[in-house]
Amino acid sequence: MDILPGSFDREFTLSELLGGISRKKLSAALATLLGAGFRLSSSAGEVLAGTTDDLPGGARVAVRHDLEVLGWLEAAAAEDQVGAAATLLELLLHQGARYHMASALHIEVVRTDYEALQDQYAALQASEARYRALSQQLEERVQQQVGVIETAQRQLYQAEKMASIGQLAAGVAHEINNPIGFIRSNLGTARGYVERLQQFTPAIRANPPLAEAWKRADMDFLIEDFGALLKESIDGADRVARIVADLKGFSNVDHAEVEVVDLNDSLRSVCNVAHAQVSPKAEVVMDLGELPPLRCHAGRLNQVFLSLLLNAAHAMDTRGEIRIRSRHAGNELRIEFADTGHGIAQDVLERIFDPFFTTRDVGQGTGLGLTVSRDVIAAHGGRIEVQSAPGKGSAFTVVLPADGRA
Amino acid sequence: MADIDETNRKITLKLVYYGPAMSGKTTNLMRLHDLLAPELKGDILTLETQNDRTLFFDLLPLGFLTPTGWLIKLKLYTVPGQVVHDATRKAVLSRADGMVFVADSQRTQSVNNSESFQNLEENARRVGLDFDSLPLVVQFNKRDLPRILSEEEIEARWAQAPWPLTFASALTGAGVRETFVRLLEQVYPHADRQFSLTEAHGMSQAAFVQAVAGA
Numbered sequence A: 001m002d003i004l005p006g007s008f009d010r011e012f013t014l015s016e017l018l019g020g021i022s023r024k025k026l027s028a029a030l031a032t033l034l035g036a037g038f039r040l041s042s043s044a045g046e047v048l049a050g051t052t053d054d055l056p057g058g059a060r061v062a063v064r065h066d067l068e069v070l071g072w073l074e075a076a077a078a079e080d081q082v083g084a085a086a087t088l089l090e091l092l093l094h095q096g097a098r099y100h101m102a103s104a105l106h107i108e109v110v111r112t113d114y115e116a117l118q119d120q121y122a123a124l125q126a127s128e129a130r131y132r133a134l135s136q137q138l139e140e141r142v143q144q145q146v147g148v149i150e151t152a153q154r155q156l157y158q159a160e161k162m163a164s165i166g167q168l169a170a171g172v173a174h175e176i177n178n179p180i181g182f183i184r185s186n187l188g189t190a191r192g193y194v195e196r197l198q199q200f201t202p203a204i205r206a207n208p209p210l211a212e213a214w215k216r217a218d219m220d221f222l223i224e225d226f227g228a229l230l231k232e233s234i235d236g237a238d239r240v241a242r243i244v245a246d247l248k249g250f251s252n253v254d255h256a257e258v259e260v261v262d263l264n265d266s267l268r269s270v271c272n273v274a275h276a277q278v279s280p281k282a283e284v285v286m287d288l289g290e291l292p293p294l295r296c297h298a299g300r301l302n303q304v305f306l307s308l309l310l311n312a313a314h315a316m317d318t319r320g321e322i323r324i325r326s327r328h329a330g331n332e333l334r335i336e337f338a339d340t341g342h343g344i345a346q347d348v349l350e351r352i353f354d355p356f357f358t359t360r361d362v363g364q365g366t367g368l369g370l371t372v373s374r375d376v377i378a379a380h381g382g383r384i385e386v387q388s389a390p391g392k393g394s395a396f397t398v399v400l401p402a403d404g405r406a
Numbered sequence B: 001m002a003d004i005d006e007t008n009r010k011i012t013l014k015l016v017y018y019g020p021a022m023s024g025k026t027t028n029l030m031r032l033h034d035l036l037a038p039e040l041k042g043d044i045l046t047l048e049t050q051n052d053r054t055l056f057f058d059l060l061p062l063g064f065l066t067p068t069g070w071l072i073k074l075k076l077y078t079v080p081g082q083v084v085h086d087a088t089r090k091a092v093l094s095r096a097d098g099m100v101f102v103a104d105s106q107r108t109q110s111v112n113n114s115e116s117f118q119n120l121e122e123n124a125r126r127v128g129l130d131f132d133s134l135p136l137v138v139q140f141n142k143r144d145l146p147r148i149l150s151e152e153e154i155e156a157r158w159a160q161a162p163w164p165l166t167f168a169s170a171l172t173g174a175g176v177r178e179t180f181v182r183l184l185e186q187v188y189p190h191a192d193r194q195f196s197l198t199e200a201h202g203m204s205q206a207a208f209v210q211a212v213a214g215a
Ligand SMILES: Nc1nc2c(ncn2[C@@H]2O[C@H](COP(=O)(O)OP(=O)(O)OP(=O)(O)O)[C@@H](O)[C@H]2O)c(=O)[nH]1
Pocket: B019, B020, B021, B022, B023, B024, B025, B026, B027, B028, B052, B053, B054, B055, B078, B079, B080, B081, B082, B141, B142, B143, B144, B145, B168, B169, B170, B171, B172
């Protein structure tokens, strides 16, 4: 028989309550008790056992369960006999109800327990999924962190390399400075000597044998060329001295003192220092306007300018032009590095100031990253502006307050 | 469940005796069977028990006919109090129209009482009953025993609660009928609102209580 779940306390019909019993045996027993002429029918009129024929002159007794009449027992027999049989039936119904309700309730309970289990299982799965997602996130974060650390390490390495190069440069500059000083000074003195030798020429000409020997030795040319050689050497020594001075300016990066400088001088020395790296890639055109002296960390600004210049050189796919412009406008100094290189794509442009952003491998000798450059400029109360047209070139402009807020 | 069956002209109300294990729910029902003399009274249907402890439920059907010829049927259930039978308790409680919470007055049972009461509240919510508006009577049973909470103590503890408090000794039958009458008085207004007992069936509250609990 079917047990409907979720309805253990519903009302049962007579045939449901008799469902577990052999109808045949029940009929036989009732026939023995009441005689062949009997009928058990439901309150709806359905005959469950016995005859369908008319039963004249017999008794009709209600079969009740749970306060209600579920059916009728009729028989051509004495009323108390039929009543007793009905009571037996009611006892059967009572047991039937116990059985039905217990099984229905059991099913209901098992189902809710099962549902609770399923809920628990689902919750367990959800939390497992959450943990899995979490561990995935964690791994991603670790990867990210590792990336950050690696980049920072490379930067640090780069910075240290720069610093040691700076120190080396400072040492070299210092070492060269002294000898170049006395070379330059001695060359000057030597030139004075040559001039004084030249003053002897008229006296020698006046003495024919001496003049003859003079001429034979081609002393006129010799003395003149001697002067020219010395002048060339003096120019060379001056250039060496200038480069040494520039190098010293660069090695001043960690020299935190504020100086008052003309930025045009800084730009010139930056060009000198970078000449070897930049000249194969681009022609540098200087367009320097009059600038007021500026209080600043000159060494740091030099680094920024150098980095912008090298970036510009790096942007050249073929040989191009880098125009360095300086202007004093209002209360601002504007230093522009405009190149005719490959330019920067819009999506890259948005990220160039991100810390650790680079489109190149570290180690390509580009000096400071743009982030550091921006920080240096910001520390001076200024900003860096960028304009770029892919394929045409970029312009980085350092804008500084003219009153020098370093 | 408050069922109305128009074809058979029948209204069924479900009343549930709830409470911790061994507090006397089944005993309450057995006493009611003896004490009450409604027009219609069925036998107690007791499902399996184990050492006197209910495993499924007990059921006592009571009923009477209204002047209009309708059958009003009340089905009184007990739940199994043991903690493990929670799913069964929930199933029996579902669609209840009123409840008696049978607490054990013994001092040692206070924790069980309050845990069971919380369980009633939770299960009522789980099966979708509005616990705050549902008719409920709280009965403190076993007043005949020593080492019980005094009435004053109990009244003080339950002073803030909105439910009627009764005291009983189900073993002797004292307070059992009174508890049930208090429940009927709570249930009547709900049933009246739902089925117009007064207007449609000519059953006032007094008549209703008298018909069910009349001695
Ligand atoms: N002394 C005393 N004993 C009682 C009283 N009411 C019930 N008991 C006894 O307490 C025991 C448990 O009673 P039950 O009515 O079976 O308790 P129950 O609440 O139905 O218990 P569960 O079916 O396990 O939830 C029985 O031995 C009862 O005789 C009472 O008022 N006084």
